[in-house]
Amino acid sequence: MERSAAYAAALTGHFKHEKQGDGLRLLKTVLGLLFFCAAPSSVAQTEYPVDVELVLAIDSSASVDRDEFDLQLRGLALAFNDPDVQQAIRNGAFQAIAVTLVEWSSVDRQAINIPWRLINSAESAEAFATDLASSARVVETGATSISAAIAYSVPLFAANGFAGQRQVIDISGDGFNNSGRLMQEGREIASNARVTINGLAIQNQVLDLGGYFEENVITGPGAFVITAADYEDYIQAIRRKLLREIKAAPIS
Known part of the structure; x- marks a missing residue:
């Protein structure tokens, strides 16, 4: 081996x-x-073992105003400062996760906001939270291409310096896929790479967006959707979502 x-x-x-x-x-x-x-x-032997490699893909399309975008960052920052989230990381086999923050909107508008980061202590989690809270928006407006966000995110796992038991894309969004390739194609890209997609549907504009995410966005073992009524509710929803994503899958 x-x-x-x-x-x-x-x-x-x-x-x-x-x-x-x-x-x-x-x-x-x-x-x-x-x-x-x-x-x-x-x-490669030089890769750092972690329990999960996690892409945090947040909506930066035209439907997300500046306050709503900042609430996404605030929710993530509060989550990584949360003692329960930090404990969940410590409870893993390797007591470490790797995370990166990605913004997405149109088919040709995706960007890495914060590069891959190792989180293996309360200090590193809190440092990541500080960077999240102070991040500037790098993708301004655009359509809603969830499929392109997935296609952009999947290759980010290939050479990130980490070796995770699980590879997960955490998609947050407030609308249907309306740009670029079909959602089925986006999901197939993730499925073929054995990458799990979980969704956080922000239902401030689309009432049953959670159902759409269930049917068209998520894929992979144990994939799930959490809904938020609006961007204020996102703050609590993302904490619950991270706790589920960080928790180790049952050993069969």
Whole structure:
């Protein structure tokens, strides 16, 4: 197994900082490492093992005004400052996740706002929250191309320096896909790459947007949709969503 040396080093470093008698934490780490080494992959030994690689893809289209955009950033910042979210990260086998922030609108308008970041402590989570809260908007207006946002996000996992047990795109939006390729094509891109898509439907303009996300956007094992009544409600909804996304999938 190509990754055995790298993960043995990670395991040694982890054990060194564990308190004696914390058997459950050790067991979780061992199971995570065994799962990772057994999984088929061509991952380079230099990649950092994490529980999940997460693309936070937020709506920056014309339907999202400046206050609504800022509420998305505020919700994410509050979530990464939240003790329960930080604890969920610590409860993972590797006690680490990797995240990046992406803005999207039209078929040709997507951008990385914050590059890939390792979150493996309260300090790193809070530093990420600070950067989220102070981020400037980099995509201004445009149509709503959820399919293009997915097509843009999937390749971001390929050379990000992390090796996750799961790869997830977290799509937040307040409207239907109305630009670019069909949603079925966007979902197939993610499905073929074994990337999960979860959705946060902000229903301030479209009443049953959550149902549309269920039928047309999400894909992958355990994929789910959370709805928010408006952008104020998004603040609590994104916290609930992150808790579900960070939590390890059951071992079968």
